[in-house]
Amino acid sequence: MDRYEADLLLTMSEGEGPISSGVVDVVDGRVVWSGPSSEAPCRPEAAVHRIEGILMPGMVNIHCHSPMVLVRGAGEGLPVDRWLREAIWPREAMLTADDVRAGMRMGAAELLSNGITTSVEMYFHGDAVARGAAEAGLRCLVTAPVIEDARLSRFGVWEAQIEEMVATRDRWASSGLIEVGMGPHAAYSIPERCLRRIAEIAADTGMLVHIHVAEQEWEDAAVRERSGMSAPAYLESIGLLEGRALAAHAVWISDEDIDVFARNGVSVAHCPCSNAKHASGVARVDDLLAAGIRVGIATDGPASHHRLDLFEEMRTAIRLARIRQGDARALPPALALHMVTAGAADAIDRPDLGRLAPGARADMAALSPLEPSLHPVIPGEDDPVSRIVWSGSPACVESVWVGGRQVVEGGRVTSVDMEELRADMTGRAGRLSG
Ligand SMILES: [Zn+2]
Known part of the structure; x- marks a missing residue:
């Protein structure tokens, strides 16, 4: 079991707003529990991952x-x-x-x-x-x-x-x-x-x-x-x-x-x-x-x-x-x-996607708290959804998981060799342009 503890959690489940200090528990690529850390079940066996910033569905x-x-x-x-x-x-x-x-x-x-x-x-x-x-x-x-x-x-x-x-x-x-x-x-x-x-x-x-x-x-x-x-x-x-x-x-x-x-x-x-x-x-x-x-x-x-x-x-x-x-x-x-x-x-009739709720796939994105465009965060007045939508960008994306597997770390894709891929693409695109 993996436990993700985030400063701010957006589950996107119906009727559930942003949760400050939230937890998502993942087993075999699926979410088994999500909610405020104060209500999280005791799972001493979980590997804990700290997310500084915002955790949301991919x-x-x-x-x-x-x-x-x-x-x-x-x-x-x-x-x-x-x-x-x-x-x-x-x-x-x-x-x-x-x-x-x-x-x-x-x-x-x-x-x-x-x-x-x-x-x-x-x-x-x-x-x-x-x-x-x-x-x-x-x-x-x-x-x-x-x-x-x-x-x-x-x-x-x-x-x-x-x-x-x-x-x-x-x-x-x-x-x-x-x-x-x-x-x-x-x-x-x-x-x-x-x-x-x-x-x-x-x-x-x-x-x-x-x-x-x-x-x-x-x-x-x-x-x-x-x-x-x-x-x-x-x-x-x-x-x-x-x-x-x-x-x-x-x-x-x-x-x-x-x-x-x-x-x-x-x-x-x-x-x-x-x-x-x-x-x-x-x-x-x-x-x-x-x-x-x-x-x-x-x-x-x-x-x-x-x-x-x-x-x-x-x-x-x-x-x-x-x-x-x-x-x-x-x-x-x-x-x-x-x-x-x-x-x-x-x-697309895929209720297992787009939300961090029990039964959903553990497809998640973490947004960095350091990205300047996501500031200021004013206590008592903050609307994180508005910040993400109006000021967010790919530059904010720090980590990404698909089915619980991490594929982006420190803003970089880790699942492919980007250098090799870029060189390969340039050759192919040149051929297609004639
Ligand atoms: Zn089209």
């Missing part, structure tokens, strides 16, 4: 394409459709499975050092994504994409892509770190027969369906031309929203679309920095939340927003919400923090 990033660290920086100044066709797909067409594995390992190292312990990934060569994440010790929900485009023909026809996805799931079925879901790219980029097949598999297996929805304004016309419906209504009509469904972006949606999400229990991954970078638009987060929809804040891929930083993402979400609503009380810091921890975990 963050849960519910929409990402981490191996795109390999193409980070390509296509500056383009809207998403041109950015994909002109800058990204030509490079991705050259990707090998080994590139993806190396890219995922690099992305995982970055996520971990930024306090993110789980990532929902959508990228080619799902098995290589899983391997790269597992090698770095990152918890990952891998959703291999299904996509049809002449430029991406090397990934095979959709039937083969689905077959490989299901095989990947079987391969990782006993992994404690990796879960495999399905990642149909978008309603406009895949044939209807394929979407129907994915819906059938999701119904049979309970696999998460992770799909881009209404990221850009033009998508609605493209889906209506095919189906006469909006993307959410179309996906509902073919049964794709019946199981665990996660819609990424959901920027250009109507009131009726929000009803579709609400009645199907669809969750939304809100990616404010990516939406801002590509001028995609501002998502209706307040309306989604008011309809009872589970919304997590996510980074999107590192080529869409360059950083895998949920601190920055939380602040951008708050700023956009406040400008959109004209209300300085909109999206309070506590809600933003919930949307990258317990709320994000709930959005």
Whole structure:
């Protein structure tokens, strides 16, 4: 048994605020007890770890394409459709499975050092994504994409892509770190027969369906031309929203679309920095939340927003919400923090993540008390949640554990050889840029 004693503990359990002098007990990678040290059970056998600063759940990033660290920086100044066709797909067409594995390992190292312990990934060569994440010790929900485009023909026809996805799931079925879901790219980029097949598999297996929805304004016309419906209504009509469904972006949606999400229990991954970078638009987060929809804040891929930083993402979400609503009380810091921890975990139906409560995975991040931006701390007036959300950054992340295994120490990732990885990545990225 390991006992973590922190100056300040945020469990992110419902209704539980910050606990000064808190304890988390961990056995076999799971939390068995958490709460104030004054109430902690007597466990003389525990190995005690002192955390000077704040201990909180590792963050849960519910929409990402981490191996795109390999193409980070390509296509500056383009809207998403041109950015994909002109800058990204030509490079991705050259990707090998080994590139993806190396890219995922690099992305995982970055996520971990930024306090993110789980990532929902959508990228080619799902098995290589899983391997790269597992090698770095990152918890990952891998959703291999299904996509049809002449430029991406090397990934095979959709039937083969689905077959490989299901095989990947079987391969990782006993992994404690990796879960495999399905990642149909978008309603406009895949044939209807394929979407129907994915819906059938999701119904049979309970696999998460992770799909881009209404990221850009033009998508609605493209889906209506095919189906006469909006993307959410179309996906509902073919049964794709019946199981665990996660819609990424959901920027250009109507009131009726929000009803579709609400009645199907669809969750939304809100990616404010990516939406801002590509001028995609501002998502209706307040309306989604008011309809009872589970919304997590996510980074999107590192080529869409360059950083895998949920601190920055939380602040951008708050700023956009406040400008959109004209209300300085909109999206309070506590809600933003919930949307990258317990709320994000709930959005992917993983209540074992994003909170430090009995039964949850011991995925934790410790923030250093020495980081200047987290000061001052005024006794009697301190609001640690507000400090973390408004002033926190990856620089504050001192230590990180995934399933009780420490993977970041002194702000540095210890689970991979960073020097070797950096050199390897530079070579691969150069080759892909042609
Ligand atoms: Zn995306």
